Amino acid sequence: MVGGMESSSEGVARPGDEGGVVAEEVPGQVPGQADAPAVAREAVAREAVTEGVAAQEAVTQEAAVPGAAKPVVAIAPTSLSPSRAGDFMQCPLLYRFRVIDRLPEKPSPAATKGTLVHAVLERLFDAPAAERTAPRAKSLIPGQWDRLRESRPEVLELFADDPEGERLAGWLSEAEQLVERWFTLEDPTRLEPAERELFVETELESGLRLRGIIDRVDVAPTGEVRIVDYKTGKAPRAEYADGALFQMKFYALVVWRLKQVIPRRLQLVYLGSGDVLTYDPVPADLERVERKLLALWDAIRTATETGEWRPRPTKLCGWCDHQAHCPEFGGTPPPYPLTVRAAESEAGAQGRMGPD
Numbered sequence: 330m331v332g333g334m335e336s337s338s339e340g341v342a343r344p345g346d347e348g349g350v351v352a353e354e355v356p357g358q359v360p361g362q363a364d365a366p367a368v369a370r371e372a373v374a375r376e377a378v379t380e381g382v383a384a385q386e387a388v389t390q391e392a393a394v395p396g397a398a399k400p401v402v403a404i405a406p407t408s409l410s411p412s413r414a415g416d417f418m419q420c421p422l423l424y425r426f427r428v429i430d431r432l433p434e435k436p437s438p439a440a441t442k443g444t445l446v447h448a449v450l451e452r453l454f455d456a457p458a459a460e461r462t463a464p465r466a467k468s469l470i471p472g473q474w475d476r477l478r479e480s481r482p483e484v485l486e487l488f489a490d491d492p493e494g495e496r497l498a499g500w501l502s503e504a505e506q507l508v509e510r511w512f513t514l515e516d517p518t519r520l521e522p523a524e525r526e527l528f529v530e531t532e533l534e535s536g537l538r539l540r541g542i543i544d545r546v547d548v549a550p551t552g553e554v555r556i557v558d559y560k561t562g563k564a565p566r567a568e569y570a571d572g573a574l575f576q577m578k579f580y581a582l583v584v585w586r587l588k589q590v591i592p593r594r595l596q597l598v599y600l601g602s603g604d605v606l607t608y609d610p611v612p613a614d615l616e617r618v619e620r621k622l623l624a625l626w627d628a629i630r631t632a633t634e635t636g637e638w639r640p641r642p643t644k645l646c647g648w649c650d651h652q653a654h655c656p657e658f659g660g661t662p663p664p665y666p667l668t669v670r671a672a673e674s675e676a677g678a679q680g681r682m683g684p685d
């Protein structure tokens with residue numbers, strides 16, 4: 330039972346350790362970093378919707394950005410999502426390329442597989458509880474792959490050099506394995522999500538808008554909320570768990586501000602390794618995340634206004650699509666498309682923030 334869960338517990342739970350959240354125990358109730366690059370790319374694709382909303386609301390300026398998708402519109406950021414916050418913490422210049430220049434990125438097999446698996450897990454809940462079986466879930470893969478190809482034709486590039494379809498078959502088989510593994514971690518016949526792929530957005534008192542997409546929200550009859558996110562990669566080592574949980578605490582903060590309810594549990598389901606990472610947040614956790622995000626947003630605003638976006642090279646550069654534009658690799662960024670002011674002396678603010 331939820332009432333028996335300890336506050337602020339944290340750890341990687343093994344299959345079968347569901348933490349006793351009531352939503353699973355009442356069928357039929359409908360209440361109301363090895364894989365970091367793939368995760369980031371997957372998030373870029375899945376958050377394109379929210380970024381599109383931002384674009385409409387942002388101060389925009391037509392810009393000729395070499396290599397960028399057409400039409401090109403430079404955007405002064407107006408909101409923050411977990412992925413974009415993560416981008417800035419990883420490398421301010423990467424944030425600029427993604428958010429302001431909107432440079433195109435190639436689809437990757439891992440990220441596209443993640444998008445496909447997410448779609449399958451979401452759609453499975455359309456079926457009656459008793460029919461949410463592994464064979465049923467796997468049978469959804471071809472149709473969801475068709476839908477993905479229609480909505481994002483660029484993913485066809487992934488298999489352009491695979492005329493016999495051998496690599497595609499192997500890739501689809503890997504997606505099947507991830508879907509199948511989910512059934513060893515959760516039992517969808519005992520779940521009735523309150524929300525799936527939920528777009529959330531809130532504005533903090535400071536004016537900063539936070540937004541994102543939550544994979545699944547479970548609500549117990551008692552009103553306790555569990556936020557669930559699926560990862561198609563492997564669980565991080567313990568020393569990287571804070572980074573993984575940052576995204577979940579971000580969502581918890583948004584839900585808290587929106588609904589005045591702190592989620593009882595945050596749950597990351599790692600399909601790649603068969604692990605479940607859970608965390609039960611307390612107000613101090615989320616207040617700390619809020620302070621962190623405000624500081625991050627200050628740094629982003631300063632960089633936006635001054636045009637000073639520093640590269641921050643790490644091992645993750647190997648997966649960056651923008652080396653050709655990055656000074657660390659001998660490249661030159663496109664002309665900065667926004668109006669700039671003279672930089673002030675807050676030197677060093679960029680790129681020094683950890684996730685939490």
Ligand code: SF4
Nearest residue numbers: 420640641646649655
């Ligand atoms: S290559 Fe590395 S330093 Fe350059 S923009 Fe990409 S992540 Fe940043």
